[in-house]
Amino acid sequence: MGEFELLARIRERLPAPGARVRLGMGDDAAIAVPGGATATSVDAIVEGVHFRREHGLAAIGHKALATALSDLAAMGAEPGEAYAVLGVPADLGEDECLELLDGMLALAEETGTTLAGGDVTRAPALTVAMTVVGHAASPELLVTRAGAQSGDALVLTGEIGGAAAGLLLLERPELAAGLGPETAERLRERQLRPRPLLAAGRALARAGATAMIDLSDGIAGDARRLAEESGAAMRIEADALPLSEGLAEVASAAGRDPLELAVSGGEDYELLAALPAQRLDAAVSAAGEAGVALTQVGEVATGEDVVEIRLPGGGLLKASGFDQLR
């Protein structure tokens, strides 16, 4: 396999770029005419760290783009361009690279994202580094992590813990014994094929979200990031947290606490947002129109860099987020 043959085969598969991209893959750089404001995020996933090859190459391409786009969802940005660098180990063939690409391109098409550039290089482990660029008419329309105000409601899309349960099922298939096959499959898909909540992110931005983050490291760790950047405290009620169906059974089979798994397990890619309490009903409706359930899970309080996850009995849950380097 040669670099240039592979790049040529990749270029053949790309659809024509949208109006914003004037020149796509194949030159020294891609040319775009952004207008307004851009939100740019970079990310990489590495074999053995973030995925295993046996779960399918298309799923790897999907996950690389999905987790990158999730950062744009958390800004309330409209997805625009994506750029991919593929680190290819010697035992991965050209057809496998294209299978990975096809998984990425399917999600790109579904989300209206243009794969506008990329490169391939040799690497000891399969690596996909993604850059995604999102757009908004002006920078003020993008939602950072820094604006949460004391008194804001803390809301969460969807359910958490599913990706962590799915990972346990992939690593130890025997844990699925107490689950229906559809529930088990749904949990594995949560881990392998996360969904970037782009429409929900834009809906929450329009509904007045003051701060927002996507849950890549678990709600305990990611709420802490909101708290740090906003200079506020996040008070989360443990019994308000919506837990994925099947999580309790998997946790029990694995001898783990389901709540601890839900709050410290990463990769759910749900959105956690703060917004004024009087906007709560409007936000629930707007998220519903984007196909996503929205639950109030707590509130923002005065304080610095504090996250409290309150147990029904009155105690506090100790929990930590997933750290990429530990």
Next chain:
Amino acid sequence: MGEFELLARIRERLPAPGARVRLGMGDDAAIAVPGGATATSVDAIVEGVHFRREHGLAAIGHKALATALSDLAAMGAEPGEAYAVLGVPADLGEDECLELLDGMLALAEETGTTLAGGDVTRAPALTVAMTVVGHAASPELLVTRAGAQSGDALVLTGEIGGAAAGLLLLERPELAAGLGPETAERLRERQLRPRPLLAAGRALARAGATAMIDLSDGIAGDARRLAEESGAAMRIEADALPLSEGLAEVASAAGRDPLELAVSGGEDYELLAALPAQRLDAAVSAAGEAGVALTQVGEVATGEDVVEIRLPGGGLLKASGFDQLR
């Protein structure tokens, strides 16, 4: 070392972003207000493939950004923002990561580039994936690989072969026996600390370059890319090629042909451009003002996807470019 402690230490080192960047590293995405057109390029360098750690971590950070910015130079773009993803192996400490970053930041400052975002992740080999965004007032001002016209002069900045000779010296220090120490050091620096020719690229764009590329894979392979994209033939006169001082001695000591090393050795990061013959004098002056010598090395002719490197005796040189996956 933890991911978040390292990211916090990285953020502490970043200078305040320029006017275009409204929000730098530390949120889900960076926010910028580009205006005009953007040129975006992605690239990755991997330990054992593109560099060795023993040559210094600051040099690795420098090289990652330099080679990425070189793509912007080849578009004639003004450098803007850079985003870095660091893949960190378990045996690399936090201070070493920061040393790498410092090498990158020194070049960022020198070139007016804002490191606007990034991430760190675990990886089996030290990997630096870079995304760079350059700017121009409109897309028409950016120079692609596709516009070379039959009759255009083919011009080259600086000298070639130095990076390949430098690599030989790093791998086999005994080859430096016939060189002065300053010449040997200059060749090694060509390999370890390439310079992105940003001012020269903009000067060539303004002088009317019809197509341009930076030499990452060697002039033989990169001229072929110009030929393919422009649908033209590139005729290069071998004896017009400016070869780096010391290349002949290193090639001779290594039993290699200096011309073959110069045309097929990669990583010189000089610019190869086509421009109308009547603009040649103006281009030489403009490049000179940007501190770079410009040499006519051939011309563009009718034909498809053809590169000829003509030897003084009348024959043609067979040469191939560096392929990242072979």
